[in-house]
Amino acid sequence: xxxxxxxxxxxxxxxxxxxxxxxxxxxxxxxxxxxxxxxxxxxxxxxxxxxxxxxxxxxxxxxxxxxxxxxxxxxxxxxxxxxxxxxxxxxxxxxxxxxxxxxxxxxxxxxxxxxxxxxxxxxxxxxxxxxxxxxxxxxxxxxxxxxxxxxxxxxxxxxxxxxxxxxxxxxxxxxxxxxxxxxxxxxxxxxxxxxxxxxxxxxxxxxxxxxxxxxxxxxxxxxxxxxxxxxxxxxxxxxxxxxxxxxxxxxxxxxxxxxxxxxxxxxxxxxxxxxxxxxxxxxxxxxxxxxxxxxxxxxxxxxxxxxxxxxxxxxxxxxxxxxxxxxxxxxxxxxxxxxxxxxxxxxxxxxxxxxxxxxxxxxxxxxxxxxxxxxxxxxxxxxxxxxxxxxxxxxxxxxxxxxxxxxxxxxxxxxxxxxxxxxxxxxxxx
Amino acid sequence: xxxxxxxxxxxxxxxxxxxxxxxxxxxxxxxxxxxxxxxxxxxxxxxxxxxxxxxxxxxxxxxxxxxxxxxxxxxxxxxxxxxxxxxxxxxxxxxxxxxxxxxxxxxxxxxxxxxxxxxxxxxxxxxxxxxxxxxxxxxxxxxxxxxxxxx
Numbered sequence: 001x002x003x004x005x006x007x008x009x010x011x012x013x014x015x016x017x018x019x020x021x022x023x024x025x026x027x028x029x030x031x032x033x034x035x036x037x038x039x040x041x042x043x044x045x046x047x048x049x050x051x052x053x054x055x056x057x058x059x060x061x062x063x064x065x066x067x068x069x070x071x072x073x074x075x076x077x078x079x080x081x082x083x084x085x086x087x088x089x090x091x092x093x094x095x096x097x098x099x100x101x102x103x104x105x106x107x108x109x110x111x112x113x114x115x116x117x118x119x120x121x122x123x124x125x126x127x128x129x130x131x132x133x134x135x136x137x138x139x140x141x142x143x144x145x146x147x148x149x150x151x152x153x154x155x156x157x158x159x160x161x162x163x164x165x166x167x168x169x170x171x172x173x174x175x176x177x178x179x180x181x182x183x184x185x186x187x188x189x190x191x192x193x194x195x196x197x198x199x200x201x202x203x204x205x206x207x208x209x210x211x212x213x214x215x216x217x218x219x220x221x222x223x224x225x226x227x228x229x230x231x232x233x234x235x236x237x238x239x240x241x242x243x244x245x246x247x248x249x250x251x252x253x254x255x256x257x258x259x260x261x262x263x264x265x266x267x268x269x270x271x272x273x274x275x276x277x278x279x280x281x282x283x284x285x286x287x288x289x290x291x292x293x294x295x296x297x298x299x300x301x302x303x304x305x306x307x308x309x310x311x312x313x314x315x316x317x318x319x320x321x322x323x324x325x326x327x328x329x330x331x332x333x334x335x336x337x338x339x340x341x342x343x344x345x346x347x348x349x350x351x352x353x354x355x356x357x358x359x360x361x362x363x364x365x366x367x368x369x370x371x372x373x374x375x376x377x378x379x380x381x382x383x384x385x386x387x388x389x390x391x392x393x394x395x396x397x398x399x400x401x402x403x404x405x406x407x408x409x410x411x412x413x414x415x416x417x418x419x420x421x422x423x424x425x426x427x428x429x430x
Numbered sequence: 431x432x433x434x435x436x437x438x439x440x441x442x443x444x445x446x447x448x449x450x451x452x453x454x455x456x457x458x459x460x461x462x463x464x465x466x467x468x469x470x471x472x473x474x475x476x477x478x479x480x481x482x483x484x485x486x487x488x489x490x491x492x493x494x495x496x497x498x499x500x501x502x503x504x505x506x507x508x509x510x511x512x513x514x515x516x517x518x519x520x521x522x523x524x525x526x527x528x529x530x531x532x533x534x535x536x537x538x539x540x541x542x543x544x545x546x547x548x549x550x551x552x553x554x555x556x557x558x559x560x561x562x563x564x565x566x567x568x569x570x571x572x573x574x575x576x577x578x579x580x581x
Binding site: 047391 | 433438477480492493494501503504521522524525527530532534537
């Protein structure tokens, strides 16, 4: 297999890779496409691994595309090997077997690795990450004879892990360093509602706390307790470390490819080096709301970024203008959505309007007359229209009331926008 | 690629599009049974937009670049490469509602019956011709073909 060459070589086999493959194949049926990935599975839905762990989604339903996807798309998969380095001058990559693979165009879509803080005992049996299907499989097996779990980190992955554990009948405690859950995507009020939902389902959430060590039994080394920054020791038999991911930028170490927090790409998903593109969690790409690049490791952006990369790689000009942050999730049936500058507080030119009614919470953030951030909990009416308004940069000065109440209609938008939305082809989003 | 085109100039806001959409997507597919008090609730895929004396019906445009499909975390939302129809495989939907948040037209709606999954216009695939278009009394909804024009 190795020492070969592809017209399009993709490192990574997840959402961004699929987006690129589908874009390339819609334009070019004959060019060769190769995919190199460390994981051995066909592309699966990463956000579903917690659903798989608790049994809500069968393993057969976790795959992101049908089993014949690669065959239909005529893609050569080289799985179970790691891409170790890139030679931009020779236009080849070196894989973990020592062999090399040449490319005409290269897409770096290797994603992110879970952040492993240097907490003593993190390597103990019983301590898991929740990043791959294999992580979920191993945890699922382990949990079958366990009952108390600690989740370190209350981001999206951490809370979906905690929800899955609660549904498996585990006693769960979430430990979060920040002063609230989902600190990057929610404000204090929304966080409090989400936290309360966990408490109502007998999940414990401890904020402004840190795990200092994972302590084990002397004989087996298995996890026994965790020591937290309050000084307490919490008995547990399982722990999940879900404090975030970091882009696998080590792949381009010693190359001229520029990195910030991720691999830096322009609005065509190109790196600074010719014929090399990046997309997905590994990339630091354009966010139209801030007018610059930043890491937004979410699935929609991975697919769209991969698609834009694939289009440009195969000769169709496309711009990545959809890279704002969007999150939609539900916890125990409560829908929670946010987009853009969701956690933003009043001030610095931002005006913030909120409406709270029990577990229904709506927040809009406005700057220069434009909608730049939203949080919707419970009442999610008009959600899609709101992100559509954000993406189109529509002036919302006269729409504030409707945005807050969630009774906005397409008919409330400017004439030219209505015309485009009801008569257009929906082609102009890319 | 087929799409339903609204013609606001001749829409009288009667709401029959909603009625027939509900019938088509009800369990019984029968107008008498679908609206009985104890019939399972049905969500209309069509929205009647009204402001003052102006109105039009809006539903999924089956976008060429469908953001709902791109945002779908499971792969349940797909665009058929042959027909262009964007539809959801409910057996693979986990109800995260990312598609609901992604659709700039608000044309993907939470399925309140099941608490999970979503409903959206499927151009009445099973039926063959969109029921809302067929029953619009004033030709305010038209089935158009992106290539061949009006049907």
